[in-house]
Amino acid sequence: MSDQPFSFTIPFPGFKPSRADNHIERHLSDLRGQFLDQHAYKTMLSEEDTLLYEVYEIKRPEIEGELLSGISIVHPGKVGNEFFMTKGHFHTILETAEMYYCLNGEGFMVMETPEGETFIEALSPGKVLYVPPRWAHRSVCTSRQEDLVTFFIYPGNSGHNYGTIEEKGFRKLVVENEKGIEIIDNPKFKE
Ligand code: PAN
Ligand code: ZN
Numbered sequence: 001m002s003d004q005p006f007s008f009t010i011p012f013p014g015f016k017p018s019r020a021d022n023h024i025e026r027h028l029s030d031l032r033g034q035f036l037d038q039h040a041y042k043t044m045l046s047e048e049d050t051l052l053y054e055v056y057e058i059k060r061p062e063i064e065g066e067l068l069s070g071i072s073i074v075h076p077g078k079v080g081n082e083f084f085m086t087k088g089h090f091h092t093i094l095e096t097a098e099m100y101y102c103l104n105g106e107g108f109m110v111m112e113t114p115e116g117e118t119f120i121e122a123l124s125p126g127k128v129l130y131v132p133p134r135w136a137h138r139s140v141c142t143s144r145q146e147d148l149v150t151f152f153i154y155p156g157n158s159g160h161n162y163g164t165i166e167e168k169g170f171r172k173l174v175v176e177n178e179k180g181i182e183i184i185d186n187p188k189f190k191e
Contacts, residue, residue: 013123022059031087052077053141054072061156071150082175090134091158095103097133106143107141107142108139110137118172172186
């Protein structure tokens with residue numbers, strides 16, 4: 001027997017979907033080693049394991065032909081001068097794409113391929129972003145007070161490879177310095 005079609009709503013504001021099968025919370029401790037300023041990271045972590053972002057997942061079977069979707073909410077804040085961000089990942093099946101639709105806030109999607117190509121796209125409400133197959137992706141919230149909220153859709157069989165990024169990091173980082181928001185090379189990136 002086939003599944004029935006279903007629908008849900010994403011309320012404005014709030015952005016918590018009316019249907020969510022899973023709610024993931026990721027804290028500072030989940031991004032160990034990823035922020036450039038490790039002194040600031042450790043100091044912050046010793047005070048509180050701050051909530052950096054949340055994901056509401058609409059679950060479907062993780063098989064080819066299905067689509068997985070959900071809402072990602074990255075909260076505003078910084079570790080040192082680097083903005084709060086998601087862990088970021090490649091898809092386990094590298095040849096799978098993803099689409100993002102930005103609903104709220106300001107930020108960037110930081111992307112790179114295994115071959116070292118990089119691409120950074122600014123996100124603001126209304127922006128639709130296509131992340132092609134092979135591109136690792138990480139969302140970064142640069143709003144002062146607002147959450148960066150995106151709706152995402154990707155193939156059911158994609159899977160998530162977090163290990164490569166945990167080990168190597170991304171080639172580019174989003175920081176704020178005297179000049180304002182800047183994209184810099186990650187001095188700690190491991191080839
Ligand atoms: C998104 C991400 C979500 C959270 O659903 O999973 O934004 O980021 P991390 O998974 O890197 O913690 C997605 O890209 N799924 O494939
Ligand atoms: Zn993804």
